[in-house]
Amino acid sequence: xxxxxxIAAGAAVFLIGLYGLFALPDLLRKIVAANIATGGVFLILxxxxxxxxxxxxxxxxxxxxLTGIVISVSLTAFALSLLRRLVELTxxxxxxxxxxx
Amino acid sequence: xxxxxxVLAVLAGLSAALIAAVTLRGPRHAGLDAAxxxxxxxxxxxxxxxxxxxxxxxxxTLLEVAVLLVAVVAAAALPATGERRERQxxxxxxxxxxxxxxxxxxxxxxxxxxxxxxxxxxxxxxxxTVLAAAGILLLLASRWRQPPGRLLWRALLSLGLIAFLxxxxxxxxxxxxxxxxxxxxxxxxxLAIELALTLSIGACLFALVSGARGAGDE
Numbered sequence: 001x002x003x004x005x006x007i008a009a010g011a012a013v014f015l016i017g018l019y020g021l022f023a024l025p026d027l028l029r030k031i032v033a034a035n036i037a038t039g040g041v042f043l044i045l046x047x048x049x050x051x052x053x054x055x056x057x058x059x060x061x062x063x064x065x066l067t068g069i070v071i072s073v074s075l076t077a078f079a080l081s082l083l084r085r086l087v088e089l090t091x092x093x094x095x096x097x098x099x100x101x
Numbered sequence: 102x103x104x105x106x107x108v109l110a111v112l113a114g115l116s117a118a119l120i121a122a123v124t125l126r127g128p129r130h131a132g133l134d135a136a137x138x139x140x141x142x143x144x145x146x147x148x149x150x151x152x153x154x155x156x157x158x159x160x161x162t163l164l165e166v167a168v169l170l171v172a173v174v175a176a177a178a179l180p181a182t183g184e185r186r187e188r189q190x191x192x193x194x195x196x197x198x199x200x201x202x203x204x205x206x207x208x209x210x211x212x213x214x215x216x217x218x219x220x221x222x223x224x225x226x227x228x229x230t231v232l233a234a235a236g237i238l239l240l241l242a243s244r245w246r247q248p249p250g251r252l253l254w255r256a257l258l259s260l261g262l263i264a265f266l267x268x269x270x271x272x273x274x275x276x277x278x279x280x281x282x283x284x285x286x287x288x289x290x291x292l293a294i295e296l297a298l299t300l301s302i303g304a305c306l307f308a309l310v311s312g313a314r315g316a317g318d319e
Contacts, residue, residue, distance in 0.1 A: 007124050015117035023109045040117075048124050049132070058132035059149035063158060066150070067165045070226055070302075074172035077309035081176040 006047030014040030025094050027086070031079050038072045145287025146219045154224065155291045159280045163269070166262050166298065169305045173258060176309060190243040200242045207235035215299045219288070225261075225295040229302025236307035245311075258308060261301025268294050 017037025021030050042065045049061035087093050137149045137157070144152035154162050211231040218224030239245040268290055269280040277283060282290050 004125055008121055011117040011121035011124075014120065015113045018116065019110050019113040022113070023106050044120065044124055056134060056149075058134045059137050059153050060133045060158070062150045063153040063161075066154065066226060067161055070165055071168050073306070074169045074309065078172045078176050081179055081312070085179050 003047040003050050007044050010040045010043030010045075010047060012040070013037070013043060016040070027083050027093050027095065031076060031083065034079075035072065035076055038068065042068060143284040143287070145282065145284065145289075145291050148219065148221055148223075150222065151218045151224050151291075155294065156282060156287060159265075159269070163262075163265050163280070166265060166301070169302065170259060170262055173305050173308045176312070191241075196242050200238060200244060203238060204235045207231050207238070211235070211299065211303070215295055218295060219292065225298035226302055228295075228299040230306060232299065232303030233306035233310070236303065237310050240307075240311055254304070254308075257304045258301060261298040261305075264297030264301075265294050 014037050017033045017035070017040055020033025021037060024030055024033060045061045045065050045068075046057070049058040083093065134149075137153060140157070141147065141149060141152055144156040146152050146155070211228040213228075214223040214231060215225060215228035216223070218227070236245065272282050272290065273279045275283045
């Protein structure tokens with residue numbers, strides 16, 4: 001059951017990414033944290049893909065993760081272009097926060 | 102604000118623990134490995150992951166290529182930056198010597214990865230990424246010429262999606278349905294689709310990194 005280690009590690013990485021996504025004020029760091037969270041999810045998917053009987057891994061989760069990586073790259077690139085545009089327009093790299101925070 | 106972060110940490114921890122618990126303690130399923138191995142011969146390729154990506158779940162891959170293209174279009178739709186810094190061309194004898202050789206090697210690598218997808222790990226996405234990396238290397242070394250023309254560049258970006266859709270519709274003429282490849286020609290169809298996809302994914306990824314200038318209004 002050594003995949004339990006990887007599942008736990010993937011969940012930990014997901015935790016870090018999720019926390020960073022919501023807690024960090026910088027938009028760039030939020031984007032990076034979202035990427036870290038997707039890395040954690042891929043780790044969980046791949047760790048759960050190993051079947052106990054054969055040593056080969058289930059190919060369907062591997063294909064899902066490949067698809068997920070490409071989509072995450074595309075959307076990260078789009079998010080970064082949006083961030084660059086936001087910095088151009090407003091000069092700040094964080095979203096508006098309320099007074100007194 | 103001082104209370105927010107611990108609460109967020111606890112919530113994130115709870116959700117991660119929930120995911121881990123469900124994955125670890127959930128009912129063990131045998132997985133789809135046996136099903137894939139059983140039908141691998143009818144898929145036209147010899148590698149399980151490639152067969153799933155390009156035959157059994159080809160709809161997912163089609164939509165994924167569409168997402169990639171939409172991201173390029175969306176990034177290109179943003180207005181160009183106001184000021185362009187004049188980029189100093191990189192003058193360095195090591196760059197002069199290394200970059201052309203690395204680019205040639207990268208193109209060879211991309212071709213091998215595309216070809217190897219039929220029998221082992223590899224395929225269109227892997228080859229396309231290496232092609233995009235070669236383009237980024239040229240861009241960073243200031244040796245990237247302008248893309249050959251807006252229409253041609255846009256055609257290259259959308260070639261993968263169009264080929265995928267086109268071959269899927271052609272496969273429907275053989276009676277199975279859209280994206281259902283008859284086993285006799287599945288191997289050739291998949292290779293043709295992967296060729297178009299490799300070029301197109303390389304162009305799309307490069308366009309995403311270089312700011313999608315060539316596809317926009319400039």
